[in-house]
Amino acid sequence: MIRRIKGTYDILPEESEKWQKIEDVMHKVARIFNFKEIRTPIFEASELFHRSVGETSDIVKKETYDFQDRGNRSNTLRPEGTAPIVRAVIENKLYADPSQPQKLYYFGPMFRYERPQKGRQRQFHQFGAEVIGSNSPLVDVEIINFAITYLNALDIKDVIVKVNSLGDKQSKETYLNVLRDYLKPNVDKLCEDCQRRYIENPMRVLDCKIDQKNPVVLSAPKPLDYLSDSAKYHFDHVISGLKALELDFEIDKNLVRGLDYYTHTVFEVLSKSDQLGSQSTIVGGGRYNDLISELGGPDTPAVGFAFGAERLLLALEDSPLFKTEIEIHAYFINLDNMFENDALKIINDLRLGGLMIDYDFLNRSLKAQFKQADRLKAKYYLIYGQKEAEEQIINVKDSDTGKQVSVPINDLYDYLVQQFQSNNCEGCSSR
Numbered sequence: 443m444i445r446r447i448k449g450t451y452d453i454l455p456e457e458s459e460k461w462q463k464i465e466d467v468m469h470k471v472a473r474i475f476n477f478k479e480i481r482t483p484i485f486e487a488s489e490l491f492h493r494s495v496g497e498t499s500d501i502v503k504k505e506t507y508d509f510q511d512r513g514n515r516s517n518t519l520r521p522e523g524t525a526p527i528v529r530a531v532i533e534n535k536l537y538a539d540p541s542q543p544q545k546l547y548y549f550g551p552m553f554r555y556e557r558p559q560k561g562r563q564r565q566f567h568q569f570g571a572e573v574i575g576s577n578s579p580l581v582d583v584e585i586i587n588f589a590i591t592y593l594n595a596l597d598i599k600d601v602i603v604k605v606n607s608l609g610d611k612q613s614k615e616t617y618l619n620v621l622r623d624y625l626k627p628n629v630d631k632l633c634e635d636c637q638r639r640y641i642e643n644p645m646r647v648l649d650c651k652i653d654q655k656n657p658v659v660l661s662a663p664k665p666l667d668y669l670s671d672s673a674k675y676h677f678d679h680v681i682s683g684l685k686a687l688e689l690d691f692e693i694d695k696n697l698v699r700g701l702d703y704y705t706h707t708v709f710e711v712l713s714k715s716d717q718l719g720s721q722s723t724i725v726g727g728g729r730y731n732d733l734i735s736e737l738g739g740p741d742t743p744a745v746g747f748a749f750g751a752e753r754l755l756l757a758l759e760d761s762p763l764f765k766t767e768i769e770i771h772a773y774f775i776n777l778d779n780m781f782e783n784d785a786l787k788i789i790n791d792l793r794l795g796g797l798m799i800d801y802d803f804l805n806r807s808l809k810a811q812f813k814q815a816d817r818l819k820a821k822y823y824l825i826y827g828q829k830e831a832e833e834q835i836i837n838v839k840d841s842d843t844g845k846q847v848s849v850p851i852n853d854l855y856d857y858l859v860q861q862f863q864s865n866n867c868e869g870c871s872s873r
Contacts, residue, residue: 449555449564460755460764464596465549468569471592475584477545477571482526484551488516494525494733495701505554519553522701523570524730524746525737531574532739543575549751561753569754570727572746574734579676582707582729582745583683589711589725589747590689598713598757601724603684603691605709607677608645608698609669611732614705617668618644628658648696664695673706680707699726703733707745713757724757725749772838772858773815774801777808777827785826788836788851795855799824816841822858 446452453461472479488508507519520526527546531537536544549569558564571588573581586603593601608614621644625632629640633653639646645665653659669677684691699708708728727747734742758764772792776785785801792799800818802811815823825837825846836854839846849857 447564449558451563451565460758461751463763464569464751464754464758467595468547468549468592471588471595472547472571475545475588475591477547477588480527480530480546480548481550482520482523482530482548484553485517485519486526486529488518490525490529490737491518491521494528494703494737495522505556507553507555521552521554523548523550523552523568523748524572524701524703524733527570527572527574527746528734528737528739528744531742532734532737537575537734537740537742543573543581545571545573547571561750561756563752567751568748569751570746570748572744574744575742577676577731577743579679579707580683582676582680583687585727585745585747586684586689586709586711587687589727589749592749593711593713593724596754596758597761597763598724598754600714601690601711602714603689603709603711604694604697605680605684605691605707606666606694606697607669607673607680607706608665608704608708608728609673610705613665613668613670613673614645616670617663617665620663620668621645621647624663625658631658632656643702645698649698654696659696665698666693666695676706699728703730703736704728705731709747724753768821769819770798770800771820771862772797772799772822772824773811773818773820774799774824774826775808775811775815776802777825777830779805781826781828781831784831788824788826788854792855792858795859797855797858821862824854 469479488506491506506521509517509519511517527548531544531546547570550567551565552568553565555564556562569592571585573585586605590601590603593599609617622640625640625644625647629637632640632647633650636647636650636653639650647653647659648662648664650656650659666677681693694710697708697710698704699710706729708726710723710726712722713724714722725747727745729743729745731743734740734744774785774789776782789799789801800820802814806814812823820841823839823841825839830836830848833848834851835848836851837846838849838854838857
């Protein structure tokens with residue numbers, strides 16, 4: 443038997459409804475913040491990720507899925523969503539669109555070769571958003587508020603924002619020189635990965651999960667203490683905006699994020715959900731003012747975030763968001779197969795009106811059809827046989843109360859909609 447590849451998984455029907463729910467909320471929140479969806483290919487030229495994410499990052503060094511195509515070109519399955527968005531912005535000249543800034547969002551699979559664990563797979567899914575074309579600190583606040591609003595819409599409210607600033611290019615250069623000098627006599631006290639990071643990108647030492655309580659790391663100089671005047675001004679206004687929105691946040695001086703392209707504001711949103719254990723970060727992001735120009739576009743500031751959908755679903759594991767009273771509105775029970783074409787027409791008319799209707803495909807007995815209706819949590823049984831065909835009626839039976847009424851076929855749709863609306867049935871009034 444052929445099995446799925448390690449680090450991938452099947453989203454089965456009972457789970458896919460949960461995915462549909464979080465995607466539906468995602469689209470609605472994006473709409474109220476006036477973000478437009480963008481979709482990019484799942485593989486790109488390898489150079490895009492090597493240049494943007496950084497040759498020294500753990501993602502590029504250890505985790506990317508690289509392959510040669512038949513034209514001997516090096517391609518990479520996308521490990522994150524920002525670089526493809528930036529490539530699309532440059533290639534399609536979205537930076538020249540008069541409706542600036544560009545407010546974009548995306549959802550789709552990403553790929554990283556890492557050790558599979560709870561909430562982390564080698565194929566995973568990200569929901570992300572980017573604002574392209576504004577250097578205003580209000581945009582940093584906007585993107586953080588978007589992320590928090592989405593979580594609140596999913597009824598995830600026990601969260602905290604951790605925020606820091608890496609500063610502009612001048613600030614980062616000054617800080618990196620100071621950090622290298624500090625770490626130099628203490629390199630041998632760091633883990634093996636951090637000894638490599640010291641040479642390639644010492645700022646990543648601050649983000650090390652192994653050395654996070656190492657006295658060398660705890661006492662290291664922080665980026666926030668070496669901001670230029672303009673970078674400090676920017677960060678002060680971000681903090682002011684978060685306070686104005688009364689968001690729960692704290693400044694984390696060790697927060698640097700794992701991608702090389704970040705400048706100025708970086709942030710993470712942490713959930714206190716027991717389902718996530720120690721891995722409590724469910725969204726992270728920041729500003730990347732230099733990335734677009736580094737990839738061949740004009741000098742254009744930008745900021746964004748990305749959610750891991752699998753981790754989000756873990757945080758929602760016991761959420762009432764996924765509990766529904768009904769699965770379908772009604773189940774059609776055909777008492778006599780000779781009238782099955784009549785049944786098809788009735789069922790199709792109800793479906794075209796937006797009602798969820800199912801019926802028997804296995805020539806079950808009457809008792810078995812009722813059992814199937816109950817498995818599907820049908821609110822109503824629609825009973826139809828020879829007598830009903832002759833009188834042009836349907837017997838409509840409430841699965842909860844057992845009450846049964848006869849309804850003319852021509853009035854059936856209006857009757858069902860009226861019943862659902864009067865009972866405030868989930869998914870009915872909007873159809």
